[in-house]
Amino acid sequence: xxxxxxxxGAVVIFAGLLVFTSLTSKKxxxxxxxxxxxIMYSDKTLTGYTAVTYTYExxxxxxxxxxxxxxxxxxxxxxxxxxxxxxxCEKK
Numbered sequence: 001x002x003x004x005x006x007x008x009g010a011v012v013i014f015a016g017l018l019v020f021t022s023l024t025s026k027k028x029x030x031x032x033x034x035x036x037x038x039i040m041y042s043d044k045t046l047t048g049y050t051a052v053t054y055t056y057e058x059x060x061x062x063x064x065x066x067x068x069x070x071x072x073x074x075x076x077x078x079x080x081x082x083x084x085x086x087x088x089c090e091k092k
Contacts, residue, residue, distance in 0.1 A: 028074050032087025039077065041070045 025040035025047045035053025039046060046062040065073035078089040 027092045028078060028089055029092055030078070030081045030085075030087055030089035032081075032085040034085065036087075037081075039074070041065065041074065043070060045070065046073075 025042060028039045028041070030037050030039075035051065037051040037054045037056060038049060039056075040048040044066065046058065046065050049056055049058055061073075068076075074091065078091075081087060081089050
């Protein structure tokens with residue numbers, strides 16, 4: 001019973017962190033006919049992502065975004081996505 005309470009508590013904390021990150025981050029939402037990806041970011045770093053059909057190497061891309069600046073990274077990702085898919089991206 002104690003173990004179940006600890007596991008449930010950890011799940012609730014993890015879910016809360018995901019919701020908090022999602023609500024407080026800037027977002028780049030990209031959609032196409034084959035899938036979508038939303039990249040969440042702050043002024044200094046990438047904070048998370050969600051993707052349907054697309055694969056995304058988060059740790060690798062996070063390091064790149066920190067190196068080049070998140071706004072520049074978002075602009076380059078938007079250009080790449082729109083050039084290589086039939087989709088569009090929107091900053092929110």
